[in-house]
Amino acid sequence: MTPQSYVHLENGTVRIDVEREKRLQVPLHHLAGLVTFGNVMISPALMHRLGDEGKSLVLLDEHGRFKARLEGPVSGNILLRQAQHRAANDSKATLELARACVAGKLKNSRTILQRGARESADPDEAAPLTRAADNLAASLRAAAGATSLDELRGIEGEAARGYFAALNLVVKPQARQTFTLNGRTRRPPLDRFNALLSFLYALLMNDCRSALESVGLDPQLGYLHAVRPGRAALALDLQEEFRAFLADRLALTLINRGQLNADDFETREGGAVLLGDRGRRLVVAAWQERKKEEVTHPLLDAKMPIGLLPLVQARLLARAIRGDMPGYLPYLTK
Incomplete structure (x- = not known):
C-alpha cells in the first residue's frame, strides 16, 4: 500500500522495498495472490512467476477502486x-x-x-x-x-x-x-x-x-x-x-x-x-x-x-x- 514501493522476486520470495530499503520478504508459496493499492511498481519477473503459478495480481487505485487484473491461462472447466x-x-x-x-x-x-x-x-x-x-x-x-x-x-x-x-x-x-x-x-x-x-x-x-x-x-x-x-x-x-x-x-x-x-x-x-x-x-x-x-x-x-x-x-x-x-x-x- 505504500506509494513508490517496489515489489520483486528474490530466490522464490516476494520482496518489498521502499526507497531501496527492504520492508517485507515472504515466501511466494505462502501467498494466494498480490493486491496493490496506488502507485506500486512490480517487477516483470514477479509478474511472470505469478502467472506461471496461477496466482492473481490485482491493481487497485489508492482508494481501492478496481483498475486491472493479471492472471495466467484460464483453466476453468x-x-x-x-x-x-x-x-x-x-x-x-x-x-x-x-x-x-x-x-x-x-x-x-x-x-x-x-x-x-x-x-x-x-x-x-x-x-x-x-x-x-x-x-x-x-x-x-x-x-x-x-x-x-x-x-x-x-x-x-x-x-x-x-x-x-x-x-x-x-x-x-x-x-x-x-x-x-x-x-x-x-x-x-x-x-x-x-x-x-x-x-x-x-x-x-x-x-x-x-x-x-x-x-x-x-x-x-x-x-x-x-x-x-x-x-x-x-x-x-x-x-x-x-x-x-x-x-x-x-x-x-x-x-x-x-x-x-x-x-x-x-x-x-x-x-x-x-x-x-x-x-x-x-x-x-x-x-x-x-x-x-x-x-x-x-x-x-x-x-x-x-x-x-x-x-x-x-x-x-x-x-x-x-x-x-x-x-x-x-x-x-x-
Whole structure:
C-alpha cells in the first residue's frame, strides 16, 4: 500500500522495498495472490512467476477502486461454463439463482438490524430497528413469490433502501456526528460511512471474483446483476450474501469501537469522501484479521476461516449450476 514501493522476486520470495530499503520478504508459496493499492511498481519477473503459478495480481487505485487484473491461462472447466451459459439463457433457472442471492442478502442484512435492536440501550431506537428488520422479513416473503427478474430486483432495491436508512441507528450515538449514512452513495461516496463501505465492498469483490475463477466459473456472467461489458456480474451476485455479514458488520465494528475517526478520511472537490492512507491501512489490517476468524458453515457443519467462505459458496454455486444440487443455498448467519 505504500506509494513508490517496489515489489520483486528474490530466490522464490516476494520482496518489498521502499526507497531501496527492504520492508517485507515472504515466501511466494505462502501467498494466494498480490493486491496493490496506488502507485506500486512490480517487477516483470514477479509478474511472470505469478502467472506461471496461477496466482492473481490485482491493481487497485489508492482508494481501492478496481483498475486491472493479471492472471495466467484460464483453466476453468468448459463443461461447467457451458452449464453456466445454459442457466443464463433459461429464465426460470436465472430467476431461481437470482432469488437465492437476494434471499441471502436480505436475511443477513436483517440479522444486522436485529442485533442492533437487541444491543440498543435506547428503546426509542430499538423499535425502528425492529420495524426495519420486520420490513426485510416482508421483503423476503415477497422475493420468494416474485415471478420475474425485474420484480425481484425491484423488491431487492426497495429493501436495500430501508436497510441503509436504518443502519445509522446501529452506530453508537457518540459516533453519529462523524459517521452518518446519507443514503447509499458511490462513485463517488459522499460521506465517511459510504467511503468506508465502498472500500470494504471493493476488497470483498476481489475475493468473490477470485473464488469464482478458482472453481472454473465465468465471473462476468451473472443472474441477478445484468450482464455488461467489463462488469463481473456473477461476482456481484456472490458478493450480495456477504455484504452485511463481512463488510457492513466490520464497518460498524470499526466505527463503534472508535478505531476510525474523521482524520482518517479526505474530502475532495465536488464532495467526494475517501479513506486516507492511515484509514486504508487500518481497514485492510482489520479485514485480514476478520477473515482469520472461524465460523461453522450451517450447510456443511464444518468449522472454517471466514476468508474461505466465498470459495466454499462458489463451489456450491457451481454444483447448483451443474444440477448436482436442487438449488443454490446462500451462506446465512445467525
